[in-house]
Amino acid sequence: MVNAAPVLFWLRRDLRLTDNRGLFEALNSGHKVQLLFIFDTDITDELPADDHRISLIYDQLKLLHEAVKPYNSSLLVKYGRPAEVFREVFERLKPAAVYTNEDYEPYAVERDEHIAQLCDEYSIGFEKFKDQVIVHPRDVLKKDGKPYTVFTPWSKKWFAAFDAERLSIYHSEQHLQQLAPGNYELPKLDAMGFQYNPREIQTEFPASGLLKNYDDQRNFPAVPGTSRLSAALRFGFISIRKLAKHAAAYGTFLNELAWREFYMMIIYYFPHVVSKSFKPQYDNIRWRNNEDEFARWCQGSTGYPIVDAGMRELNQSGYMHNRVRMITASFLTKHLLIDWRWGEAYFAQKLTDYELASNNGGWQWAAGSGCDAAPYFRVFNPELQTKKFDPRFSYIKKWVPEYDTFNYVKPIVDHKFARERALNTYKSALKKA
Numbered sequence: 001m002v003n004a005a006p007v008l009f010w011l012r013r014d015l016r017l018t019d020n021r022g023l024f025e026a027l028n029s030g031h032k033v034q035l036l037f038i039f040d041t042d043i044t045d046e047l048p049a050d051d052h053r054i055s056l057i058y059d060q061l062k063l064l065h066e067a068v069k070p071y072n073s074s075l076l077v078k079y080g081r082p083a084e085v086f087r088e089v090f091e092r093l094k095p096a097a098v099y100t101n102e103d104y105e106p107y108a109v110e111r112d113e114h115i116a117q118l119c120d121e122y123s124i125g126f127e128k129f130k131d132q133v134i135v136h137p138r139d140v141l142k143k144d145g146k147p148y149t150v151f152t153p154w155s156k157k158w159f160a161a162f163d164a165e166r167l168s169i170y171h172s173e174q175h176l177q178q179l180a181p182g183n184y185e186l187p188k189l190d191a192m193g194f195q196y197n198p199r200e201i202q203t204e205f206p207a208s209g210l211l212k213n214y215d216d217q218r219n220f221p222a223v224p225g226t227s228r229l230s231a232a233l234r235f236g237f238i239s240i241r242k243l244a245k246h247a248a249a250y251g252t253f254l255n256e257l258a259w260r261e262f263y264m265m266i267i268y269y270f271p272h273v274v275s276k277s278f279k280p281q282y283d284n285i286r287w288r289n290n291e292d293e294f295a296r297w298c299q300g301s302t303g304y305p306i307v308d309a310g311m312r313e314l315n316q317s318g319y320m321h322n323r324v325r326m327i328t329a330s331f332l333t334k335h336l337l338i339d340w341r342w343g344e345a346y347f348a349q350k351l352t353d354y355e356l357a358s359n360n361g362g363w364q365w366a367a368g369s370g371c372d373a374a375p376y377f378r379v380f381n382p383e384l385q386t387k388k389f390d391p392r393f394s395y396i397k398k399w400v401p402e403y404d405t406f407n408y409v410k411p412i413v414d415h416k417f418a419r420e421r422a423l424n425t426y427k428s429a430l431k432k433a
């Protein structure tokens, strides 16, 4: 028997109909299910009108909207502050409950607490499910019940927790007949103040050849040796369980998925990292924060070809290879002594796969301030990194074709001088602690 009141399924970073845990539970709740997505103005007000991630989300919502039409259903897409949207929707649809998937970012945790209270006020249920991670942050803790802060011991337990149950698939797509009938229209992008600026992302799982060679090739930015699935994972176009099953035989690749979850665990337990160094003594560093130098780094005109190639790849494509993310981040924080928060914010604007936990984790790793970070005295030498990881200059030639001509800018700073300066600055900051 189907209950008259529908339940809402609130889509967030899980924009798919297949193997969606929260959606599966909603569809099996005995109620009809209305899909809801909110362009949350608390987030979108901070973005430019033509932000390509908005268009990426919008295109995916259109696909989902079409996909549910054969079930006489439609997506309800709203624009506004979640609490206000929910009040309006509660009044109109009188739902029995809101179902959704968990999100571990501090903003999302607070927002969800607020929406749960609102649901209480209306005597509406609020149900959350683990979907975007394989192992819940709470499920891997030290013996004393405290969270880990070092990757290796945490990852051992993460791999041990990696069991059939956690990888079981939730066939939400087989229950779509439970969707609520309705024919809402999608609001137009420009009616919400956005401009269409499409961007395609990879959604196909990597072929076995790539996975087999991943360990050897993943560090070479000129080689298509990584999955490029980060944006699809970020927005939940694909299921992490299916991906992990697909790659189950390839430990190095799974290890990278573990890093993704490690940083989500860190941000969940240590939300201060959003604005502060994980290790407080690193907030004593006297950053130079030279604005002209920052502008040159952003544009990709530092005179260090591997750094400039990375920044230009980012600016033009919305992606940067992981090895080069490490090099550019190290260069900004150590060679130029610019606060990691500046670089983090720039990546956040530009990356299609921008994800707070991994971005913050990656930046604090490079700056040395993070939980399990590169030691402060490890200053990447851009020339040596190039010799090792782009020995034929293939990546550099693609993004900085003028690198070996007179037209190329002179290095912004001498490597040896910058290294010494960084070591002295870090040392004196850490001594103070």
Ligand SMILES: Cc1cc2nc3c(=O)[nH]c(=O)nc-3n(C[C@H](O)[C@H](O)[C@H](O)COP(=O)(O)OP(=O)(O)OC[C@H]3O[C@@H](n4cnc5c(N)ncnc54)[C@H](O)[C@@H]3O)c2cc1C
Binding pocket: 218, 226, 227, 228, 229, 230, 231, 233, 234, 256, 257, 259, 260, 261, 263, 320, 321, 322, 323, 325, 326, 329, 347, 351, 353, 354, 355, 356, 358, 359, 360, 362, 363, 366
């Ligand atoms: C300074 C810096 C900033 C970063 N910012 C982000 C970000 O905003 N969003 C983001 O998804 N990743 C970020 N990363 C991690 C990593 O660079 C990207 O996940 C990776 O380059 C994406 O390419 P891929 O999908 O081909 O990765 P693959 O090598 O194919 O890896 C598979 C998946 O594992 C995860 N992963 C891989 N490496 C890492 C890592 N070091 N940390 C966390 N997860 C990882 C990603 O979800 C990735 O899609 C950052 C790294 C650094 C050093």
